[in-house]
Amino acid sequence: MDSARERNCHPDYWKALDGLKKRAGATINNDTVALEAGRGKGSIKKSRPEFAKLIAAIDDAAVAKIAKEGEAQLELARCKAKVKDLESTLQASFAREASLVMELLTLKKELVSFRKGQVLPLVRRGDGAAAAGV
Secondary structure (H helix, E strand, O other): OOOOHHHHHOOHHHHHHHHHHHOOOOOOOOOEEEEEEEOOOOOOOOOHHHHHHHHHHHHHHHHHHHHHHHHHHHHHHHHHHHHEEEEHHHHHHHHHHHHHHHHHHHHHHHHHHHOOOOOOOOOOOOOHHHHHHO
């Protein structure tokens, strides 16, 4: 990547760039690298040839970080869509469960009414002719 000789020139800037690469959510540009290195904003100038490799490395790191964050945003959108789908499935399951509970309660009430003798028997007890269908 970068030779040791290039990194020996302004090592504090290179160390600051490495730190910003590792930090989540950090913006990488010439000014943030300078500030991270403890220097003033604007101290990394394109007009100075000794900064050419550093500026190229900063630009590469910024592009790589944006691409990585783009992938993370895409994955986040996928996860949010999955959560939304699962929530709707869960709501449908709750509705089905509530419907089944209501049906069960209705059937239990009906069974209780059958057991209390409120239903007339279809065949009279002791009447063999009615049972035989004659």
